[in-house]
Amino acid sequence: MEKVIAWFRQDLRLEDNPAWIRAVESGKGVIPVYIHAQKEAGKWSLGAASKWWLHHALKDVEKQLARFGLRMIYRQGESEAELFALLKETGSRSVLWNRCYEPHRMRIDGRIKSRLKEEGCEVWSGNASLLREPWEVSTQTGNPYKVYTPYSRTCAKMPDHEPLSTTKSPKVPKDWPKGVSLEDLSLLPEISWDKGFHEFWNPTRKGGMGRLGAFLKAPVKHYDTGRDFPSEDGTSRLSPYLHFGQIGPREVAATVRKQTESSGLKTFYRELIWREFAYHVLYHFPDTPEKPLQPKYKRFPWVDEPAHLEAWQKGMTGYPIVDAGMRQLWKVGWMHNRVRMIVGSLLVKHLLHSWEHGAEWFWDTLVDADLASNTLGWQWAGGCGADAAPYFRIFNPITQGEKFDGEGDFIREYVPELAQVSDKYINCPWEMSEGEQIRANCRIGQDYPAPVIDHKAGRERALEALQKLKEADS
Numbered sequence: 001m002e003k004v005i006a007w008f009r010q011d012l013r014l015e016d017n018p019a020w021i022r023a024v025e026s027g028k029g030v031i032p033v034y035i036h037a038q039k040e041a042g043k044w045s046l047g048a049a050s051k052w053w054l055h056h057a058l059k060d061v062e063k064q065l066a067r068f069g070l071r072m073i074y075r076q077g078e079s080e081a082e083l084f085a086l087l088k089e090t091g092s093r094s095v096l097w098n099r100c101y102e103p104h105r106m107r108i109d110g111r112i113k114s115r116l117k118e119e120g121c122e123v124w125s126g127n128a129s130l131l132r133e134p135w136e137v138s139t140q141t142g143n144p145y146k147v148y149t150p151y152s153r154t155c156a157k158m159p160d161h162e163p164l165s166t167t168k169s170p171k172v173p174k175d176w177p178k179g180v181s182l183e184d185l186s187l188l189p190e191i192s193w194d195k196g197f198h199e200f201w202n203p204t205r206k207g208g209m210g211r212l213g214a215f216l217k218a219p220v221k222h223y224d225t226g227r228d229f230p231s232e233d234g235t236s237r238l239s240p241y242l243h244f245g246q247i248g249p250r251e252v253a254a255t256v257r258k259q260t261e262s263s264g265l266k267t268f269y270r271e272l273i274w275r276e277f278a279y280h281v282l283y284h285f286p287d288t289p290e291k292p293l294q295p296k297y298k299r300f301p302w303v304d305e306p307a308h309l310e311a312w313q314k315g316m317t318g319y320p321i322v323d324a325g326m327r328q329l330w331k332v333g334w335m336h337n338r339v340r341m342i343v344g345s346l347l348v349k350h351l352l353h354s355w356e357h358g359a360e361w362f363w364d365t366l367v368d369a370d371l372a373s374n375t376l377g378w379q380w381a382g383g384c385g386a387d388a389a390p391y392f393r394i395f396n397p398i399t400q401g402e403k404f405d406g407e408g409d410f411i412r413e414y415v416p417e418l419a420q421v422s423d424k425y426i427n428c429p430w431e432m433s434e435g436e437q438i439r440a441n442c443r444i445g446q447d448y449p450a451p452v453i454d455h456k457a458g459r460e461r462a463l464e465a466l467q468k469l470k471e472a473d474s
């Protein structure tokens with residue numbers, strides 16, 4: 001029996017999966033493969049939270065494959081060496097995969113593709129991750145976009161593709177190559193810190209589809225405004241499912257098209273296009289995970305004070321909305337978008353830490369850590385990327401908290417020290433009198449920290465740093 005290798009990466013689903021469907025329709029025995037090539041990504045190798053998600057996503061695909069009598073072959077090591085070893089071991093002459101857009105993946109995939117062609121093997125790659133390939137969208141002069149709105153306008157003129165499907169079942173090979181077990185990949189934590197993750201997530205395709213269905217039933221109606229309030233379940237929380245490809249954007253877009261049009265639905269679709277924009281920028285500017293898109297920011301006079309970074313990471317900055325967000329991240333591996341913007345601003349502006357420090361921490365702690373969106377998000381916060389918030393626009397963590405968590409429901413959920421603080425002080429507990437602190441069971445400096453930096457002083461320091469950059473530039 002001829003065999004085909006279906007190489008899974010960030011496309012962990014069997015529906016609307018071009019490479020998988022092509023493998024099934026080839027009529028050859030299908031060998032599903034996952035190669036854990038942890039070292040290949042260098043600095044951006046999977047963080048602890050992503051590994052947790054990946055383990056469960058793979059387990060879920062394993063179960064789906066088992067229904068057809070198929071196994072997932074797990075290998076560890078270098079992608080190229082493992083793939084060519086598999087071809088030898090199985091006698092297969094055919095490898096199919098879906099494209100990834102991380103710079104290191106594109107380099108390695110290109111090399112593998114050339115070698116497979118040289119050796120006369122069939123090699124084919126498809127698109128399981130995006131609505132549009134990054135190179136399909138360009139300005140009138142044929143250049144990549146650096147600003148979201150014109151990018152999204154061009155996208156809007158292009159047709160959306162329907163999800164792919166097949167009615168065929170995969171052919172089961174008679175013999176299987178050797179592999180290691182999923183457990184051997186050691187993706188799960190040795191010390192169990194993942195209780196909060198289990199309570200918050202169902203990291204399976206079914207879990208993701210459930211989220212999409214529930215979101216489209218109600219929260220989407222108020223998404224325009226609801227998506228800014230972290231205490232509400234007002235966003236889809238699809239980001240990790242989309243990152244790992246348990247749900248594809250074509251599937252989400254097709255489900256959205258079937259709904260009655262509403263402004264919430266339109267805004268939600270626009271957010272999917274932000275994800276596309278992030279991939280567009282990463283593809284065309286592959287240095288951005290390490291370098292700001294706006295080169296002058298390479299010379300920004302960051303301060304990088306380790307104690308401040310640690311206070312930020314631990315959710316001990318003294319700014320309740322920031323600390324609630326950072327602790328949400330630690331507890332459940334995800335943070336609400338509005339709060340990502342607030343914590344990002346505090347780190348990069350008030351505390352003058354490089355956006356890269358934020359990107360690295362998020363990389364390790366987010367279940368949806370995604371090189372394209374994380375880089376775009378952090379360069380946005382740092383004012384140095386594509387369509388970024390100007391550096392001089394500095395979020396006030398107190399008024400942001402008052403506006404988006406005025407009654408403190410989100411803060412109290414994640415910062416128990418503040419549970420008894422009244423709404424009046426929930427976003428500025430240091431303003432409580434001594435008596436009020438005792439009554440609220442929250443003594444500032446003892447039970448909960450004083451602000452790591454005064455807002456006004458931090459703001460002025462950030463503006464001075466920007467001024468220094470401008471002077472150095474002129």
Ligand SMILES: Cc1cc2nc3c(=O)[nH]c(=O)nc-3n(C[C@H](O)[C@H](O)[C@H](O)COP(=O)(O)OP(=O)(O)OC[C@H]3O[C@@H](n4cnc5c(N)ncnc54)[C@H](O)[C@@H]3O)c2cc1C
Binds near residue numbers: 271377
């Ligand atoms: C500093 C910073 C870092 C970020 N890091 C990541 C990251 O590593 N991975 C990640 O997926 N998103 C990242 N984002 C974008 C955004 O915060 C998340 O995509 C969003 O919070 C996920 O929640 P949701 O699925 O409920 O979003 P929803 O509001 O339901 O949006 C639907 C989908 O649209 C996409 N999306 C929404 N907003 C954005 C955006 N601003 N940029 C790109 N895609 C978007 C996501 O895929 C999301 O799942 C970051 C944002 C900031 C400010």
